[in-house]
Amino acid sequence: MDRSPATDYAADAQAAMIAAPTSKSGAWLHRFANPGRFQRLVQPLIPWIGWAALIVCSVGLVWGFAFAPADWQQGIASRIMYVHVPAAWVAMNGYAALAICSLLSIVWRHPLADIAAKEMGPVGAGFTGLCLITGSLWGKPEWGTYWVWDARLTSVLILFFLYLGHMALIRAFDNPQHGYRAAAILGLVGAINLPIIVFSVYWWNSLHQGNSITLTGPSKIYVTMLYPLLISTLGFYLAFIAMSLARISSGIMENRARALLLARAERSGS
Amino acid sequence: MMSRKKRRLWIVIACGLGLSTAVALMLVAFRSSLSFFMSPQQVAARHPPAGRVFRLGGIVQANTVVMGTRDGAPYTTFRITDGRASIPVVYTGVLPGLFRQGQGVVTIGAMSRGDREFLASTVLAKHGADYMPRDVEMALRKAGKWNPKFGPPPNAGAWDDKSPAQIEASNNG
Amino acid sequence: MVKNTLPYVVGSYGAALAIIGILSLTTFFRYRAARRRLAAVEPRGRGESGSAAS
Numbered sequence: 001m002d003r004s005p006a007t008d009y010a011a012d013a014q015a016a017m018i019a020a021p022t023s024k025s026g027a028w029l030h031r032f033a034n035p036g037r038f039q040r041l042v043q044p045l046i047p048w049i050g051w052a053a054l055i056v057c058s059v060g061l062v063w064g065f066a067f068a069p070a071d072w073q074q075g076i077a078s079r080i081m082y083v084h085v086p087a088a089w090v091a092m093n094g095y096a097a098l099a100i101c102s103l104l105s106i107v108w109r110h111p112l113a114d115i116a117a118k119e120m121g122p123v124g125a126g127f128t129g130l131c132l133i134t135g136s137l138w139g140k141p142e143w144g145t146y147w148v149w150d151a152r153l154t155s156v157l158i159l160f161f162l163y164l165g166h167m168a169l170i171r172a173f174d175n176p177q178h179g180y181r182a183a184a185i186l187g188l189v190g191a192i193n194l195p196i197i198v199f200s201v202y203w204w205n206s207l208h209q210g211n212s213i214t215l216t217g218p219s220k221i222y223v224t225m226l227y228p229l230l231i232s233t234l235g236f237y238l239a240f241i242a243m244s245l246a247r248i249s250s251g252i253m254e255n256r257a258r259a260l261l262l263a264r265a266e267r268s269g270s
Numbered sequence: 271m272m273s274r275k276k277r278r279l280w281i282v283i284a285c286g287l288g289l290s291t292a293v294a295l296m297l298v299a300f301r302s303s304l305s306f307f308m309s310p311q312q313v314a315a316r317h318p319p320a321g322r323v324f325r326l327g328g329i330v331q332a333n334t335v336v337m338g339t340r341d342g343a344p345y346t347t348f349r350i351t352d353g354r355a356s357i358p359v360v361y362t363g364v365l366p367g368l369f370r371q372g373q374g375v376v377t378i379g380a381m382s383r384g385d386r387e388f389l390a391s392t393v394l395a396k397h398g399a400d401y402m403p404r405d406v407e408m409a410l411r412k413a414g415k416w417n418p419k420f421g422p423p424p425n426a427g428a429w430d431d432k433s434p435a436q437i438e439a440s441n442n443g
Numbered sequence: 444m445v446k447n448t449l450p451y452v453v454g455s456y457g458a459a460l461a462i463i464g465i466l467s468l469t470t471f472f473r474y475r476a477a478r479r480r481l482a483a484v485e486p487r488g489r490g491e492s493g494s495a496a497s
Contacts, residue, residue, distance in 0.1 A: 107278045134458060205306050250476075
């Protein structure tokens, strides 16, 4: 029976919280499981990523809102794209990151992955909500309706509910480990929705248009409209990364402060 | 002996395969109801019964739009095509602002008796994935590369990074 | 039939500012609070993550 300290999760997490030990097993994954190492690596980066996110988002959104040319047919409503499309991309890739954390949690009992999944949930849900709201605001003047139950819109709404369900589940148990286990299963099962979102506009007839930018073939967005889109996309990704890292870091610090206070109370109590 | 980590990994892989197969089968089984609309070709092949409400989508065929008023209400007749089949549509009501020849639309309604025409109660505009400023659109028109009346714009590689002057200069090229 | 789409555009950018703004502000204040709290309870000289919480 393999009883290496790395697989003994409860002890590992406890030790990681209090003593922030260096890697014990040879597994390379666990080199990054150490919250102390994570804090040393990431905390100095957070303000830089945060400021970069603020600057790039501002440039992208101001460019998109005020300077990007209007579409020949949609007019200025096309400017909603500079919020909607980056939000959709971040929402989907955020969920992909959450699903990877779930896998790391289920298989390798990676203590940092649980905290990461817990903290990325609300950020991803925010971007998914933004995607749905802006899509709706674009749909009213352009399609003639706020909402239709086509495959793309419905699958993104399901993504939103998956985020909300994950957020609720991971916080639902008195013992956080139970929440981490349950939420990791939900996170992995929900990943099946991602290819459905991406290909929904090709597999089925949908009211939603196909993808304007693909990895193969030229972009269907004119170059002067493409630049602000790419910039605000970069800004949104930076914002997601900065917020996720800061929240993970906060979670680790909160856990550690709690563990220290608990240890102190136990010492003075005995 | 398998380590616990490895066993968990295999369980996850097995569950993932099972789940994806189940979802894929479900999606195939519900294929027709997952499609938001039927194309004219599908309508021509399946002949939905008169009075059954469904959505019909395609492009407003050029030179088929006739507008008028009937009993004081505006009504429009046009044909929806997907390039392979076309269906005549009658719509009573105010059209969305983007309605034009060559525009993608999705209409909700039912076939009339005798499969003659589609009686639409709602018309939604369906956008293409193309975004271009007005001067690029004008340049493509002047170069004779595109008339919006006849459907979506040409291959994006022909215009997405060229200046309007370059596009116009590429006339007949 | 020209439709005024400006309210929809303004609404979209407003939603972006509101959602991203609220998320980043709550994140910022939580991060600052966690650092201060940990700095207050961390035993001196042995914390690893505490070293950054100055």
